[in-house]
Amino acid sequence: MDIKKKKLLEAAGWRVGSTDDFLSLTDEEAAYIDLKITLSKKVRQCRERENLTQTQLAECLKSSQSRVAKIEAGDPSVSVDLLIRSLFALGVTKSELAKMLVSQ
Amino acid sequence: MDIKKKKLLEAAGWRVGSTDDFLSLTDEEAAYIDLKITLSKKVRQCRERENLTQTQLAECLKSSQSRVAKIEAGDPSVSVDLLIRSLFALGVTKSELAKMLVSQ
DNA sequence: TTGATATATGTCATATTTGACATATATTTT
DNA sequence: AAAATATATGTCAAATATGACATATATCAA
Known part of the structure; x- marks a missing residue:
């Protein structure tokens, strides 16, 4: 059993039991x-750096506090689209986004 | 945002920089x-580098040729999710993805 | 403690994205 | 040239993502 993949899924909020789906994760x-x-970790990082509450970020995104909570969780x-739009709303540039990908 | 204007510009092969003024985008x-x-340009680049047809890439993605055409157009x-999943399906790594963002 | 504020979680109707299909148009091969 | 192959475009039902809401649980100050 691939522990790395299991942890990935669990961290992402997926229910990982003993299903075969998990084993076939490509x-x-x-x-x-x-x-x-x-990306979700970076959203929280950037939001806290800007001293914004989830509600305030939600306003920038024209979304809701509960969705921001889900973004950060x-x-x-939550789609990659929404994650990236959140980062852009927090003022992140394309090259900063690129750095986020390599710096774990 | 005006989806029709957006699509018009995309079909015309618009460049970044002129979009701001024309569409008054944030x-x-x-x-x-x-x-x-x-990302869409990179998908085509990677697919051609691998000498795959759109139909073949569609098979890898469990999608269809017509959607691959839309991805590349x-x-x-087409969501960023699908664009990125396409690149991953083409063997692109996270750090390579990061380079794509800066190298344009 | 209490109240105030921030974040987390569950649900759901609506909105957007999706693969699939038909078909048009290139592009290449013979 | 035609035939074969590849790509583009339009449409649509089904799948997925979304904001909004209710409400639970933290976190923190008075």
């Missing part, structure tokens, strides 16, 4: 989940 | 569209 699926986790219902 | 909207254009109906 590299690209793992990379995708890994990316989402990375790496909830499976 | 910085974050411009950054988001710029990112999508960058930067169609507004």
